[in-house]
Amino acid sequence: MLKYVINVVRLSLLLWKWGNMAVKESKYAFVILTFIVILLSGLGLISSYYFQKNAIEHETIHTLKKYNIEFTRYIQSEAGMMNSIIHLAKNKSEFVKPFVTDDKEKLFSLAKPIFDNINKNNDITHFYFLKPNGKVLLRVHDKYRNGDIVKRHTFLQAKNNLTPFHGLEFGLKKNYTLRVVHPWIIDSKLIGFIEIGKEIDKITQTLSNQLDVEIYYAINKSIFTNSAEFIKKKLLKLHTTDKQYIVYKTNKIPNNFSELVNSTETEWIKTDNQVYISYNKVLRDVSEKELGRILFLIDITEKYNDFIGTYINFTSIIVFSSIFLLAIGFLLIKTHEKEILRTLNQLEVAIEKSDIVNTEQKNLLSLFDTGDSVLFRWKNDKSWSIEYVSKSVTKLLGYSRDNFLSSDVLYADCIHPDDLARVSKEVKDNVNNKEGFFKHEPYRIIAKDGSVKWILDYTVLSKNKKGETTHFLGYISDITTQQKQKEEVETIFYTAKDALAILDLDTNFLNFNDAYLEISGYTREELLKKSCIGLSVKEDVEKTKEAIKEVVKKGYITNIEKSCIRKDNKIVTVNMSIAMMPDGEHLVASARDVTQSNKIQKELIQAKTDAEDANRAKSEFLANMSHEIRTPMNAILGFVEQLSKNEKDSKRLEQFEIITSSGKNLLNIINDILDLSKIESGKMDIEAHPSNLKKLLNELKSLFEILTLKKEQKLNFNIDKNLPKCLIIDPIRINQIIFNLLSNAIKFTPQNGTIILEVEYIEQTKKLKCSVKDTGVGIAKENLNKIFNAFNQEDSSITRKFGGTGLGLSISSKLLALMDGELNVTSTLGEGSTFSFEISAPLCKEAINNTVKNTIKSKVSSFKANVLIVEDNKTNQLLLGMILEESNITYEVANDGIEALNMFKDKHYDIIFMDENMPNMNGIEATKQIRIIEKEKNLEKTPIIAVTANALSNDKERFLDTGMDDYISKPYTEKDIQGVLQLYLKEK
Known part of the structure; x- marks a missing residue:
């Protein structure tokens, strides 16, 4: 304000001189004076308003930007706290067994007290136990919601890198949450993951309260x-x-x-x-x-109100002063105009020589703040007599301004006794400070109510012309909250298990905890002479420099992995996170030694690669085995079928039946092994679609009535009368499961025994419930858990007596698990067994098409057709040719794909039977070339039927995708061939 008044006077002098020269003591002098006063008053009011408003805005924006940095630091701090909680959970050995055995109830009872504690004390809202594939075993915070697969970014990063990872992201319920995920490794083996989370509204509320x-x-x-x-x-x-x-x-x-x-x-x-x-x-x-x-x-309400109040008072002063000046001016102009000019000239000279606007006022203005801080001015005497104190002192200390101005209370008496000597020494040491100001180390003061507060004190020296300090200007602010936070941070800093360090922008070490000494191998004195970049191996120096640039630009960087050289020259790999501190001049870095975990990770990755290679080799072996067995088996079963058609000798027919039965048993074993391999490798898919379950059950009944008739057993199918005609199920796998259960029941039930299949549909839950009950040999109680293991039966005598591989129940159990069902068994030794399951089976929205495309009404004997057989195996050429001759169909044979292409170019065929694996050109490539020829020559599409011994994966879809029309698996029967001929010749 003083500076403003001086400038107004200077401008008034200039305008007065100009006006005086212009009118030369004319009668208009007073008019000019009035104009000058109004102009200067208006300019003063406007400039004062915008100056104060900009000052408030500048200070507040600076504070908000500091809050932005504080927000980032707080998130990192919360993540550090959550990391510590997960470390505690991972170290609880009692968690391991229930987690590995999927004992959710036991795991919940152990984890629930921990969750309740961290929820209450740390506002943790999420607590997960995840399997290695991301499947939720248990949500401690939501016990009954589990079994889903987690695919969040934090989990995928932790899974891919096998290191802890954290960050803010959404979950399934769209909760914006800070999540921390840790891999759970026991004895170098990954058993799963532990995740905790804190919802953003908890973080927001805490941060909002802390930062105001x-x-x-x-x-x-x-x-x-x-x-x-x-x-x-x-x-x-x-x-x-x-x-x-x-x-x-x-x-x-x-x-x-x-x-x-x-x-x-x-x-x-x-x-x-x-x-x-x-x-x-x-x-x-x-x-x-x-x-x-x-x-x-x-x-900023309080600051804004103070500003408006001050501005209104200032406006009032300006208005009344202007009126007063005009009145005085009017009188003086009339009587003492010459004297006024002389006095004004003298005043101008005096102002130019004046040092009113000196360093003291500038420092005072720079320190003054309308907030909670306090401004003091006191003498440089023994008692530090106070000459001025701002009104905010009452809020800080509880004493009134008059208490200090009257010396009823001395400021020295308010300083904590343990800090007074240090504060006095700092004043004494700086009384002749050439810089003109100094800052005290934080100290404590005692308020009127006895409360202790931490203070930050800036002091400016006020000197006379001789250079002697006569007064002090003190600017103090309450930093109790910051000091408490600092102490808490220091406690965390020095006791943290992770290595923590404070660095300057050149990465020189300024402070660190014991964990950093342990990683580096240096003593405290030695490490203070080092830098983070200096400890890096040569190859990682540039990476570290780039990381620091990123921190300066972005404010933080996480999960930087680099190698460092210890004092003993050993190389350690550390995972670092670095953040900019609020002052913008220092960095805080955390480091974790991941040398051992990286080694374990590499071993796990290698083990995973080896397992995948082994699994791939196993799959290829099984595929080759299947192909090599199915190819000759096709010929064996096919020729036996042809020979038995015209055979009249009952003994010979019985021998043919034994050969057929043995061949089919061998194929069933192969199919079981292939199914088990697909399930264990995760390649088995459940393909649910609208299906007629009643029709499927009728077909099974027809088949098993023949089998039970031979063993003189009773077979009952008790089917729910209200069973819907159409359900969304996988008919192939349901058929396989019921087939296995009925086969087992027949196998282990003696002559005159009873087998009962019961099927019920529960409308309310849309569940399908099935059970197979027999009066067979039963199972001992101690052996009930064995029967679902692959290649296991109750004991070896069972295998010798009844035969079988022991795969049927294992496969059925695993297939039901893929359908979210479970195979249950109850049994009494000597009385029989009951196997049951329950699965979801939604109703169809539309009726299914009941047309069965392969239904054969009669042999295809009334059609004239020319068929091309593309097959490299002479035996299979002969068998398929024999079946076609039975239907009076002519055919030609190509030994590979190239030969088939040449024949197709010269001749039209009604159907092509195409083998897959052939020399020179396989069946898939030959099919593609045939389709190209048809398109180029605008030919009608020829039906191509895949005939293959491959049966490991989704072969039918693969063949259809390459342009084939249908699919027959070896070994095939005459009925299979007749069905294809009837369908495609009829369509023609």
């Missing part, structure tokens, strides 16, 4: 698949603002929120007698996906 700032998370509605339903479920946490955002709120949402969150500038907001300044930034999740915006609002 309102924080809003505005999430793009496009993130949610069903925003309306989601808002309804989360009404207490969320607020919808407009068409674009959904907001996690800590307080009432401002009316103009949409404008604020989309603005790239800081904004002033006035609402409900409160004044705020806003600042926003882009909100991203841990995968750098943009989610929306974070909006910070800081309350």
Whole structure:
């Protein structure tokens, strides 16, 4: 204000001189004086308003940007705390057994007390136990929701790198959550993952309270698949603002929120007698996906009101002063105009020589703040007599201004006794400070109510013309909260298991905990002379420098893996995270020795690769074995079928039947082994689609009535009368399961025994319930758990007596598990057994097509057709030719794909039977070439039927995708061939 008055006087002098020269003591002098006063007053009011407003805005924006840095630091701090919690959980050995054995109840009873504790004390809202593939074994916070597969970014990073990972992201229920995921490795083996999370509203509330700032998370509605339903479920946490955002709120949402969150500038907001300044930034999740915006609002109501009050008072003073000056001026102009000019000239000279605007006032203005801080001016005497103190002293210390100004209370008496000597020494040591100011180390003061507060004190020296310090200007602010946080941080810093260090921007070590000494191998004195870059191996120096540049640009960087050289010259690999500290001049770095875990990770990856190679080799072996057995078996069973048609000798027919039965048993064993291999390698898919279960059961009944008739057994099919005609199931696998259970029942039930199949549909739950009960030999109680293991039967005598591989029940159990079902057994030795299961079977929305394409009404003998057999095996050529001759169909044979192409170019065929594996050109490539020829020559499409011995994976789909029309697996029967001929010749 003093500086402003001086400048006004200077400008007044200049204008007065100009006016005086212009009018030369004319009668218009007073008019000019009036104009000058009004002009200067207006300029003063306007400049004062914008100066104060800009000062408040500048200070607040600076504070908001510091909050932004504090937000990043707080997230890192929370992640560190959550890492420590997971370490404690991983170290609890009693968790391992129930986790590995999938004992959810036991695991829940052990983990629930821990979750309750961390939920209460740390606001942790999520606690997961995950299997290695991401399947949720247990949500401690939501016990009955499990079995789903987690595919979040944090989990995938932890899984791929086998290292802890954290970040903010959404979950299945669209909770925006800070998540920390740890791999759980026991004895160098990955058994699963542990994850904990803290929902953003918990973090937001805590951070908002600590920083005294309102924080809003505005999430793009496009993130949610069903925003309306989601808002309804989360009404207490969320607020919808407009068409674009959904907001996690800590307080009432401002009316103009949409404008604020989309603005790239800081904004002033006035609402409900409160004044705020806003600042926003882009909100991203841990995968750098943009989610929306974070909006910070800081309350400046008190500062704003002080500013307005001061401005109103200043305006009043200016107005009254202007009127007074005009009145005096009018009188003086009339009587003492010459004397006024002379006096003004003298005043101008005096002002130019004056040192009124000196360093003391500048420092005073730079220190003054309208907030909670206190401004003192005191004498350099023994008692530090106070000449001025700001009104905010009452809020800080509880004493009034008069208490200090009257010396009833001395400031020295308010300083904590343990700190007084140090503060006095700092004043004494700096009384002749050439810089003109100094800063005290933080010290404590005692308020009137006895409370102790930590103070940050800046002191400016006021000197006379001789250079002697006569007064002090003190600017003190309350840092109790910051000091408490600092002490807490220091406690965490020095006791943390991870290595932590404070670095300057050149990565020189300034401070660190004992864990860093342990990693580096240096003593404290030695490490203080080192830098983080200096400890890096040569190959990682540039990587470290680039990481520091990223921190300076972005504020933080995580999961930087680098190698460092210890004092003993050993190389250690560390995983580092680095963040910029709020002062912008220092870095905080955390490091973890991952040398051993990386070694374990590499071993696990190698083991995984070896296992995959072994599994691939096994699959290839099984495929080759299947092919090599099916090819000759096709000829054996095919020729036996042809020979038995015209055979009249009963003994010979019985021998043919034995050969056929033995061959089919061998094929069943191969099929079981292939199915088990597909299940264990995760390649077995359940293909549920609209199916006629009644028809499937009738076909099974027809088959098993013949088998039970031979053994003189009773077979009952008790089918629910209300069983729907159409259900969404996998008919092939349901048929396989019931077939296995009935086969077992017949095998282990003696003559005159009974087998009962019961099928029930539960309308309320849309469940299909099946059971197979027999009066057979039964199973001993101690052997019930063995029967579901692959290649296992109750004991070896069972195999010798009844035969079989022991795969049927194991495969059935595993197939039901893929359908979210379970195979159960109850049995009494000597009385019989009951096997049962229950699976989901939704009703069809539309009726299924009951047409069976392969139904054969009669042999295809009335059609004239020319067939091409493409087959390299002479025996199979002969067999297929014999079947075709039975139907009076002519055929030609090609020994490989190239020969087939040449024959197709010269002749038309009604059907082509195409083998897959042939020399020179295989069946798939030959099919592709035939389709190209048809397209080029605009020919009608020829039906191509795949005939193959491969049966390991989805062969039919593979053949259809390459242009073939149908598929027959070896060994085939005459009925299979007749079905294809009838279908495709009829269609022609």
